[in-house]
Amino acid sequence: MHQLIGTMGVVDHEQGGLTERELDAWQTFFLMQEVVRARIEQQLQACGGLSNADYTVLAVLSEAPDRRLRIFQMGAALGWEKSRLHHQITRMCGRGLVERQRGDARAIHVALTPRGHAALAEAAPAHSRHVRELVIDRLTPAQIDQLAAISHTILDGLRGNAPETGEDGEAPTDGRAGLPC
Amino acid sequence: MHQLIGTMGVVDHEQGGLTERELDAWQTFFLMQEVVRARIEQQLQACGGLSNADYTVLAVLSEAPDRRLRIFQMGAALGWEKSRLHHQITRMCGRGLVERQRGDARAIHVALTPRGHAALAEAAPAHSRHVRELVIDRLTPAQIDQLAAISHTILDGLRGNAPETGEDGEAPTDGRAGLPC
DNA sequence: AACCATGGGTTGACGTGTCACCTCGACGAT
């Protein structure tokens, strides 16, 4: 089925410079990650009607001190944008999985409801069994460590060069004539 | 910033059974993949206004025999659902990146327009440079091979257990009483 | 006091992806 034509066109080899091996690694990784993501999402949806985002939020909340967190704390914990989190929580509130609690001044907490906790408890075993089937059990212990090491390395690299959110120092005067490449 | 609380709650260790190392590998992998995805998307959007999906479609088309493909061929090549592809192509048609061509009987081809080819050619070098920065150059050659091997292994495993699209043999008579776990 | 900067939180519009369902021509069996 999948032909692995992935993410890179002919145009690349000459100019950007990825060797055949690098290209293959990247394309295969990218496809794999897409498919794994999709499968996880489907499985979670099928057994319990949670999205992966739902599950993640529930999991983080269930680990929190009082089963509740302030939004920006969750954002920091998950590495999510506040806006994404807001929308997510709004949707989950609508389904009764979590609730917003306005603590006296300014502080808004998001708390796990009994319903949310039940949903998590019900979905968790099947979910981790599924992760095991799809990924963990396919790999040798050595490969699992390799994957962890690779992921850590890449993440560390990413922490360095931030996605330039108005870094104030770039092309100060020109009127955005061309593309910001 | 990121705290790696990832995708799994306390509930898991006991029941579903992932060891600490496995859990860490999975969570780190998942986070890494999310962040890499997001960065690639941002970069592509910033230089040339393409989404990653756009880029992929353009790349596949640019490699095709006559710079055109039938939709289902593209679907097979990319491993995408026909519906996703349809929406994607509709959007890209709207922007003049590709065009639909109705060949005499039944066959509908999607063809790269000059505009689409130009967009791809413009985006490609920066894109592969970016892939290099984010991923390839962070890893040792050995790690690149490991990543490729791991990805291939997982993908092969996935080809086996399909996502059960009406496999005709499951729970034939009951009225969907509980959850389909 | 008036001012503005910051940051937590919100909102809306938009692009993306999935699901379930629909159309329609081709083809085979009766």
Place this chain on the structure above:
DNA sequence: ATCGTCGAGGTGACACGTCAACCCATGGTT
């Protein structure tokens, strides 16, 4: 000839994420 069905393609509703802008309380500056 009619029916069934199969596969290519399309459609609409909805969930998810991102972006940019906004609200508003806090906490300095002057």
